[in-house]
Every structure is written in structure tokens, then in C-alpha cells.
Amino acid sequence: MLVFNLCLGLITPPVGLTLSLAAKMADAPLHKTFVESLPFLFVGVLTLLIITYIPETVTWLPSLME
Numbered sequence: 001m002l003v004f005n006l007c008l009g010l011i012t013p014p015v016g017l018t019l020s021l022a023a024k025m026a027d028a029p030l031h032k033t034f035v036e037s038l039p040f041l042f043v044g045v046l047t048l049l050i051i052t053y054i055p056e057t058v059t060w061l062p063s064l065m066e
Helices: 002-009 017-026 030-053 056-064
Strands: none
Touching: 002 030, 017 030, 030 056
16 A cells, blocks of 8 residues: 555656656656646546555455465
8 A cells, every 4th residue: 555655646746756757758748747647646546545445455365375
């Protein structure tokens, strides 16, 4: 959960290091790059909510290794 949350933090302003890098590589303005990444951000937040409130979705495979 921590790692996934940190990944979301890398694509959201004000820090948005990965978002800034993508905008620089695409030679596009930062605000346009952020608007284009919003659908991915919404899916990421939804996934984070599922990981947080239904932990069985991510712990079932390791529990099979017992």
C-alpha cells in the first residue's frame, strides 16, 4: 500500500517528479500533461482504495505460499 501510494504521489502536483519528466520528454506543457494523466490518476486512486479497504485482494497469493 505504501509503495502504491508513493507512486501516485509521483504523478500528482505539486511535486510530480514523474509527471514533470514526462512533460519534458514530450516537450508539452505541464498542465496539459497533467490533464491527460487524470484518467490514470483516478484509476490509481480507486485501486489504492481497494488495496486499503479490501486487503484480501492483494494478500491472497502470498497466503497460498504457506
